[in-house]
Amino acid sequence: MIQDIYPHIYHNEYKDFQPENTDFILVFHRNTVMIRFKEEHLRYPTFSEMQSFSCDYQYLFSIDNYKYFLALPKSCHLEEPSIMIDGYHYENVRIFRSAASRHTAFAGITAHHLFGWYQSNRFCGRCGQKLLPDHKERMLFCPDCRNMVYPRISPAVIVGIINGDQILMSKYAGRSYTNYALIAGFTEIGECAEQTVAREVMEEVGLKVKNIRYYKSQPWAFSGSLLMGFFCDLDGSDQIKLDTSELAEAGWYSRDEITLEDDHISLTREMIMHFKNGNIS
Numbered sequence: 001m002i003q004d005i006y007p008h009i010y011h012n013e014y015k016d017f018q019p020e021n022t023d024f025i026l027v028f029h030r031n032t033v034m035i036r037f038k039e040e041h042l043r044y045p046t047f048s049e050m051q052s053f054s055c056d057y058q059y060l061f062s063i064d065n066y067k068y069f070l071a072l073p074k075s076c077h078l079e080e081p082s083i084m085i086d087g088y089h090y091e092n093v094r095i096f097r098s099a100a101s102r103h104t105a106f107a108g109i110t111a112h113h114l115f116g117w118y119q120s121n122r123f124c125g126r127c128g129q130k131l132l133p134d135h136k137e138r139m140l141f142c143p144d145c146r147n148m149v150y151p152r153i154s155p156a157v158i159v160g161i162i163n164g165d166q167i168l169m170s171k172y173a174g175r176s177y178t179n180y181a182l183i184a185g186f187t188e189i190g191e192c193a194e195q196t197v198a199r200e201v202m203e204e205v206g207l208k209v210k211n212i213r214y215y216k217s218q219p220w221a222f223s224g225s226l227l228m229g230f231f232c233d234l235d236g237s238d239q240i241k242l243d244t245s246e247l248a249e250a251g252w253y254s255r256d257e258i259t260l261e262d263d264h265i266s267l268t269r270e271m272i273m274h275f276k277n278g279n280i281s
């Protein structure tokens with residue numbers, strides 16, 4: 001999956017580092033990232049290439065011994081990127097799904113999740129004062145009212161519904177992602193993940209499920225989520241009642257009918273392959 005970057009090691013401990021010349025700097029503008037390609041590998045600028053720009057820098061994480069920082073330009077233009085370095089260009093963050101050098105792509109999409117949080121929390125939501133970064137943990141605090149703001153991660157479930165030797169696969173309505181997927185949805189306030197599974201399945205395809213069992217989780221920065229994968233069994237009628245506002249289609253597929261291959265990126269795909277390869281019944 002996208003977070004599996006072995007033999008590289010992701011160090012997520014919060015540190016109060018300042019950037020040095022060879023450290024990598026992530027520069028984003030909305031849903032785009034500033035990169036260049038060296039052969040087919042994507043590259044980020046180093047701090048030494050950023051000297052002429054007026055930015056704040058926020059330490060994000062390290063991979064192996066390489067530190068990654070976020071550039072937060074002092075003047076924030078919504079329409080135009082304020083930073084441009086010769087040889088680099090801006091590209092949609094979707095590139096991180098397919099880019100070679102997987103640990104570099106994982107760094108990029110994780111940094112983009114953090115970028116969204118930093119950019120949306122510049123001021124206190126209670127009193128309007130400018131928020132300041134804490135030095136000990138990843139937290140922003142308000143010097144006036146003491147409001148503390150932690151990174152927002154939205155839990156969501158991915159559901160593999162099993163009906164004998166078939167699994168339910170669906171396609172989203174109105175999205176750029178057109179491959180087969182599994183039922184998915186965000187956890188609402190007041191429910192546990194298993195209740196999210198049962199509710200989302202009922203809402204999207206009108207089915208009852210039982211034997212809900214946890215499989216694996218995955219950080220999925222594209223939607224700011226922590227995805228939690230569950231398998232469950234159909235309970236009762238297999239008649240699908242499609243929510244057409246969410247889904248374009250949904251149906252039952254046997255192992256032989258699944259033509260997808262593992263993309264080594266998404267939990268959804270791994271769960272489909274897990275079923276196809278006969279590892280779940």
Ligand SMILES: [Zn+2]
Pocket residue numbers: 124125126127128129142143144145146147
């Ligand atoms: Zn405040």
